[in-house]
Amino acid sequence: MPDRTRGPNGPFPRPRYGARPTMKDVAARAGVGLKTVSRVVNGEPGVTAETEHRVREAITALGFRRNDSARVLRKGRTASIGLVLEDLADPFYAPLSRAVEEVARDHGALLLNGSSAEDPARERELVLALCARRVDGLVVVPAGGDHRYLEPETAAGLATVFVDRPGGLIAADAVLSDNFGGARDGVAHLVAHGHRRIGFLGDQPRIHTATERLRGYRAAMAAAGLPVDASWVSLGPTAPDRVRAETERMLTGPSPVTALFTGNNRVTATAVRVLARHPRPVALVGFDDLELADLLTPAVTVVAQDASRLGRTAAELLFRRLDGDAGPPRHEELPTRLIARGSGELPPADGTSG
Amino acid sequence: MPDRTRGPNGPFPRPRYGARPTMKDVAARAGVGLKTVSRVVNGEPGVTAETEHRVREAITALGFRRNDSARVLRKGRTASIGLVLEDLADPFYAPLSRAVEEVARDHGALLLNGSSAEDPARERELVLALCARRVDGLVVVPAGGDHRYLEPETAAGLATVFVDRPGGLIAADAVLSDNFGGARDGVAHLVAHGHRRIGFLGDQPRIHTATERLRGYRAAMAAAGLPVDASWVSLGPTAPDRVRAETERMLTGPSPVTALFTGNNRVTATAVRVLARHPRPVALVGFDDLELADLLTPAVTVVAQDASRLGRTAAELLFRRLDGDAGPPRHEELPTRLIARGSGELPPADGTSG
């Protein structure tokens, strides 16, 4: 039987990287000491050009690449940060994540990320896995409402910034959009165009942004002296089936609405599809911008958040913390912007508005 | 002057995680040996319930969390993979990246990722940084055309799968869409609806998918016996300004087209905006699906790729490699799907088609 490559570690094939040359190998080949190789690799002073040249030659000859795991172990800093959000593929979160990545890059850090799928247990599992990797800091779009599990980590020095939603039961930095004000302005826009019966279709009530936007809706209605029928408000999963059913219910029920405010990009996309098939025009304002929203008929009026800026702001705050800023937890709120394109300006179509 | 916490490492503040309890601390507190703690943490057998209980208590009391950097150093595997693509925020790549993440998760691995911004130097820099972290494998959407720099890495055991585009000058796995066939079918669709003057607006010629799709366009034109005027083909950056100018040029030049085939999602989005303002109807088929494409007037006909499946297939292939599959480099090609929605069925509007 041929000699399987079984090292001192038992019957398993030696680790994939077992064959990798180390600084020791480079040192041996260049005929210098270990530390001299380290100096060259890290650009430290105190090496003659001649020695450096020999070392560099050995490095390329052997294909040496420094093992950052060992470096991290020794130095205590990993130069990497973690990002946990709901869904990397969501058109709202994708630019946020790209922005975090850019800032990380500017600080020489790599980005580890994962999607929680809006599941608190999965969020926790991901976050703790990232902690085990000893990321220097975390940017988190929280799915759960209790982040006390982070306390030992933050006590040990982990920096955490929550983004899009605040963390729960923990004092921590947060960067949020003005969800309340944005929704209020969006609904006020509908009111200003004569609507009195306005529906609110939002995400699950345990999500902070959903309840804040609902609050904005109620505030706008109250400010206009308009009653809110219980059948006009619907919070729940954003699965297309549910949103479709709820939209149709609001349009055709005993107390039909003449306008809709939709609580996020996914809800808006589904609602637009329902409205496109509906016999009478229904006004619509949605939270979050959509690609091509300007090309629909009517073009969709939205309350736009700057996802990229959310991510950038959060990441910059995180790196300020990593650079030693130890002030009290900071909450930043970014403005939203109403982009009127037409769908919010349709007049009520049922004659009940007077 | 107060005594700055300067450890044995010099004037720098001790690493953030310096305060972290280690297995040694846990062992001391539980009154057991180091290795016993390791056994408990890793669920290895050979520990009595009573001992395990004491260890677990110490772990929670101290807030211990295993340091995976040290573990990695010892074990040689990092249980993490890297993903390098053009832009995490692009609606085409976001689902791809999410799919890779899901597969990684199923295999207990974390995902490190970065955007190359279509810059070969940046791609290389990112890839090598990931190699230094000793990711177990890499999924790469290549920006550059020369990946010989990966040779020392693959020789040392790094598994690499290219996705969306093949790697250059290196024998490696690749998972691609049928770009040629998809474009050919899309253009044939336009031909079938009477078009003879069809423009092709694509990405930069150094990008493999761009030239493959152009090849498909030419094949469809040739198959229909149609000449291709040089002014009908434009490859270049997908910046909206350029695409807008090129679209207008093709529509109004001396030899105007009656239909357009657009080479990717960004180009399509810009072209649709130009066509919406154009006086006469122009047929359009685009490569890549767009959210809400079905709601535009006319609804946009597309050649859809399954980005999610591309990512999943690539990641699964990567993990098969990590599990020991050492066969020759594999090239998988995934089918595309023509989704006819109307914009491709507009008849030629200039009377020159006869």
Add this chain to the structure above:
DNA sequence: TAGAGGCTGGACAACGTTGTCAACAGTGGG
């Protein structure tokens, strides 16, 4: 020519974990 001081280079320990191996206690059989 001796001594000081600067520059270069290397030996060694430490980071926190896991694999190896040996020691130990307890059990049952001869």
Add this chain to the structure above:
DNA sequence: CCCACTGTTGACAACGTTGTCCAGCCTCTA
């Protein structure tokens, strides 16, 4: 009563890097 055996436990080295510290050499000055 001893021995073999099983099951539990811990001491120790090693993973690859970096920080500390010291040794040797060279140059310059008195």
